[in-house]
Amino acid sequence: MWRLLSGANSEEPLRQLFTAFCVLLYAGLSVADQRTAIAALERATNAFNQGRFEEAAKQVDAAARADPKKPEIPNLRGAIFTRQKRYEEAEQQFTQALALDPKFYPAKLNLAEVKLLDGKYAEAAQEYRALKEVDPGSEMVDFKLVLCALLGGEQTKASGMVDLMKFPGKTPAYYYARAAIALKRGEKEVAQKYFENVKKYYSEEQCRYFAQSLKEIDLTSPTPSPPGQTP
Numbered sequence: 001m002w003r004l005l006s007g008a009n010s011e012e013p014l015r016q017l018f019t020a021f022c023v024l025l026y027a028g029l030s031v032a033d034q035r036t037a038i039a040a041l042e043r044a045t046n047a048f049n050q051g052r053f054e055e056a057a058k059q060v061d062a063a064a065r066a067d068p069k070k071p072e073i074p075n076l077r078g079a080i081f082t083r084q085k086r087y088e089e090a091e092q093q094f095t096q097a098l099a100l101d102p103k104f105y106p107a108k109l110n111l112a113e114v115k116l117l118d119g120k121y122a123e124a125a126q127e128y129r130a131l132k133e134v135d136p137g138s139e140m141v142d143f144k145l146v147l148c149a150l151l152g153g154e155q156t157k158a159s160g161m162v163d164l165m166k167f168p169g170k171t172p173a174y175y176y177a178r179a180a181i182a183l184k185r186g187e188k189e190v191a192q193k194y195f196e197n198v199k200k201y202y203s204e205e206q207c208r209y210f211a212q213s214l215k216e217i218d219l220t221s222p223t224p225s226p227p228g229q230t231p
Contacts, residue, residue: 037067044076053080071097071104078110087118105134116144117216121152139166139173143210146177150184151217172202176210183219 044059060077063070078093091114097107112127125148132141142165149158162177175198182191198207214220 033066037063037070037073040066041070041072041076048076048080048083051083053083056080069100071100071107073097074100075104075107075110078107078114082110082114082117085117087114090114091118105131108134112144116148116151119151121148124148125152139169139171140209142166143173143177143213147180147213147217150180155181155184168201172198172207172210175202176207176214180214180219183214 040059040063044056044063047053047056047059057077057080060073060080064073067073074093074096078090078097081087081090081093091111094107094111094114097104098111101107108127108131112124112131115121115124115127125145128141128144128148132138132145135141142161146158146161146165149155149161158177158181162174162181165174165177167174175194179191179194179198182188182194
């Protein structure tokens with residue numbers, strides 16, 4: 001075969017054929033890497049949701065080796081760090097995700113959340129206000145802004161913000177914002193009424209996120225006392 005192609009320009013067709021083959025091979029590997037990364041991310045997400053953070057971290061690392069340019073990878077790693085209360089490292093990961101994709105909304109949301117949990121209330125509020133510009137109708141963002149003001153010592157401001165929230169809303173955000181203010185004031189009975197009323201209009205699934213948000217900042221619903229005991 002090589003002999004039949006010998007001559008002044010005989011090597012050029014072979015070079016072109018080899019180059020084309022390499023391009024196709026590279027493209028095939030790229031697709032394979034993407035599939036590997038996606039599969040690893042799915043395993044990581046499942047492990048994360050089950051609270052198996054060590055396994056989730058291993059799968060995130062596997063995804064990063066396959067396709068390091070996916071913003072989902074540092075975003076999930078940051079979520080793992082957040083659950084482990086490694087807030088500074090989590091913030092770095094969310095920032096890295098946004099460096100890969102400045103419009104990646106989950107990382108923007110998580111960056112605001114980790115600052116809230118880390119006690120950086122002013123910075124968190126700034127991040128949530130930026131999210132509000134992207135999604136003006138977000139009741140969840142309104143709820144988080146109330147928490148930022150409340151935890152930052154601005155209870156009057158927080159109450160005013162709740163007054164402006166949509167009621168009734170598509171989510172139970174209003175009820176949980178009111179309950180948060182009541183709990184911060186030590187008004188447990190008032191908070192309990194909000195927790196009871198919200199269940200009349202929203203499902204447990206709809207309430208789960210907001211209830212978890214209060215738990216993460218140590219504002220939880222009062223636990224009923226056992227019979228024969230007083231709170």
